[in-house]
Amino acid sequence: MEKINQFLSVPLIRLVDIVITGTQILEVLALAVIGFAVVVWIARFLRNRMEKRAANPDLIQMVSRAWLILGLVVLGFLVLEKLQVPLAAFAFVSGAVAIGVGFGAQNIINNFISGWILMWERPIKIGDFLELGEVRGTVEAINTRSTRIRRVDGVHLLIPNSNLLENTVTNWTLQDDLVRTAVVVGVAYGSDVTLVRELLERAADEHPDVLKEPQRFVLFDDFGDSSLVFEVNLWARAKGERGLRAIRSDLRFRIDALFREHGVTIAFPQRDVHLDGEVRVVSAGSPPTVTG
Numbered sequence: 001m002e003k004i005n006q007f008l009s010v011p012l013i014r015l016v017d018i019v020i021t022g023t024q025i026l027e028v029l030a031l032a033v034i035g036f037a038v039v040v041w042i043a044r045f046l047r048n049r050m051e052k053r054a055a056n057p058d059l060i061q062m063v064s065r066a067w068l069i070l071g072l073v074v075l076g077f078l079v080l081e082k083l084q085v086p087l088a089a090f091a092f093v094s095g096a097v098a099i100g101v102g103f104g105a106q107n108i109i110n111n112f113i114s115g116w117i118l119m120w121e122r123p124i125k126i127g128d129f130l131e132l133g134e135v136r137g138t139v140e141a142i143n144t145r146s147t148r149i150r151r152v153d154g155v156h157l158l159i160p161n162s163n164l165l166e167n168t169v170t171n172w173t174l175q176d177d178l179v180r181t182a183v184v185v186g187v188a189y190g191s192d193v194t195l196v197r198e199l200l201e202r203a204a205d206e207h208p209d210v211l212k213e214p215q216r217f218v219l220f221d222d223f224g225d226s227s228l229v230f231e232v233n234l235w236a237r238a239k240g241e242r243g244l245r246a247i248r249s250d251l252r253f254r255i256d257a258l259f260r261e262h263g264v265t266i267a268f269p270q271r272d273v274h275l276d277g278e279v280r281v282v283s284a285g286s287p288p289t290v291t292g
Contacts, residue, residue, distance in 0.1 A: 028082050035078065039071030057126040061142060114161035118142055124164060124171060129240035131170035132159065136241055152242050172240065178211065179238050183251050186227030188265040193220060193228060196264060200232045203254040209247050211235040227267030 043064045050060045118124055128139045130149060137151040146158045172179060187196055197218045204216040216234035223229075232251070238244040259266060 024082065028079050031082060032075065032079055035075040036072075039068060039075060042071065043068050061126070065144065114165045117165060118147070118161055123174070124169070128174065129172040131172065132164070132167060135159070138240055152240065178235055179244055180233070180235050181238075181244055181248060182231050182233045183248055183255070184221070184229065184231045185252075185255060186224055186229050186267040187259070188267045189228060191228060191264050193230075195262060196228075196230055199258040199262060199264065200230060200255065203251055203258055204232055204234050206254060207236075207247065207250055209236050209238065209243075211237065224267075226269050226271075 046067060047060055047064045050063065124130065124139060124142065124147070126139050126142060130137065130139060135149065135151065135157060137149040137157065139147060140150050140156075141148040142161075144161075146160050147164060149157045149159055151157060185200070197220070200218045201216065204210050205212075210216060211234070214235050216232060219231045219233065221229040221231045236244065236247050238247055256266065258264075
């Protein structure tokens with residue numbers, strides 16, 4: 001036992017006036033392990049309590065991450081104090097290291113700061129439906145370095161936080177989940193346009209996700225090449241593009257059923273060909289001739 005104590009008392013590390021023994025190293029390791037376990041346990045405890053109270057997901061994430069960072073910083077200072085490292089010397093060394101690392105990790109630092117801006121200002125929240133360039137999807141998590149988005153096809157993407165602040169982002173659900181959309185349909189020439197308008201309004205009014213206010217309205221949009229073009233405009237409550245496509249699909253099913261019920265024909269591309277002169281069939285297998 002005495003040999004062990006003597007071994008642990010032997011200085012293992014010397015830094016100027018700082019002497020670190022084996023005993024101090026063991027104590028620091030124990031402090032670090034136990035302290036880290038306590039910090040993580042408290043973070044999970046806070047998250048679970050806030051989730052049970054149905055707190056905002058963004059607030060839960062921000063509080064848990066803030067506690068993790070604060071707890072690790074305090075733990076770091078306790079470790080330095082245990083090693084009897086002067087804070088002034090540590091501040092000088094850490095400042096020099098930070099300058100060197102900063103030049104090589106500008107993107108990481110930029111994304112880290114952007115992540116805290118996103119969580120603090122909350123221009124983007126968990127559950128929002130975003131459109132960034134060609135990417136469309138729902139925000140599932142906002143981390144300190146990147147944001148996880150689930151695209152409409154189910155694929156997960158990790159987007160650096162700086163991209164969300166430096167580029168134009170369309171947030172479909174920033175204030176609410178109300179979205180304006182339209183369904184275009186063409187009917188055959190000769191159809192009763194008043195009846196068509198009434199049927200389109202009826203189809204929109206019957207859908208549970210279509211809002212009564214602002215009220216839907218139907219436009220007689222154009223005299224097309226093969227059809228009379230109508231457009232029903234409406235406001236709907238939808239969670240992202242997938243929900244909006246489902247609403248438009250339901251409306252098309254209902255419009256088709258109403259048109260069949262009332263004898264309205266949905267137009268399709270067609271072309272009338274007029275021949276000048278007289279067509280005379282000579283015999284089977286012989287091409288027809290046209291005489292003027």
